[in-house]
Amino acid sequence: MEGLSTKEGIDYIAWIYTSETKNETLMKNCLECDKPLMGRVDKKFCSDMCRNSYNNRLNSDSHNLIRNINNQLRRNRRILEELCPEEKARTSKSFLITKGFDFNLLTSVRPTQKGSIYHFVYDYGYLELENDFYLIVKDNRLEKQLSGSKDYGKADS
Incomplete structure (x- = not known):
């Protein structure tokens, strides 16, 4: 891996991981905007904004009832x-x-x-x-x- 740029190194690691998992697709997409994710294997969102938007949207219905009752x-x-x-x-x-x-x-x-x-x-x-x-x-x-x-x-x- 010496002499590889960071992006090339990440691509190489992704290729090794993909090869080791019998050619299963490694690339995951952001749960909110569907952009490809780079970084950790367990990453779910591309940014804090997408994470917040996703969770706010997911919780808005269930929390509205409770919020209205509490108000x-x-x-x-x-x-x-x-x-x-x-x-x-x-x-x-x-x-x-x-x-x-x-x-x-x-x-x-x-x-x-x-x-x-x-x-x-x-x-x-x-x-x-x-x-x-x-x-x-x-x-x-x-x-x-x-x-x-x-x-x-x-x-x-």
């Missing part, structure tokens, strides 16, 4: 937070709907001992009252659990 959950939480600056607040169903609240998306449901059911969006919950009114509450337990988790794994002193 609506964040919107629901923001609405509840805005309407409940203290520990409790009261509002109407129509007002929640005009703000863009989606009653179909929540993160948990908690029944009370009296048989009422609180619907939660992360740390904010709502309880249906009479005449299409809702009681909004903030559950500080989640915040306390998360702040307490910083000490997780430490020995008690």
Whole structure:
């Protein structure tokens, strides 16, 4: 291989590899743009741009659903937070709907001992009252659990 240019050296190595694999085709193409690939044998893309484009296209459909649900959950939480600056607040169903609240998306449901059911969006919950009114509450337990988790794994002193 002495005296060969880099390209000639690569071609020579490719020829040896092809010969050793019983004339199987060595040349692979980029999964995104279909250009011939040079370099490592396991290379799949000709550039970072092609790799990013391929993965973005591949994941866009499955991630759109999750992204839309997460966005609506964040919107629901923001609405509840805005309407409940203290520990409790009261509002109407129509007002929640005009703000863009989606009653179909929540993160948990908690029944009370009296048989009422609180619907939660992360740390904010709502309880249906009479005449299409809702009681909004903030559950500080989640915040306390998360702040307490910083000490997780430490020995008690």
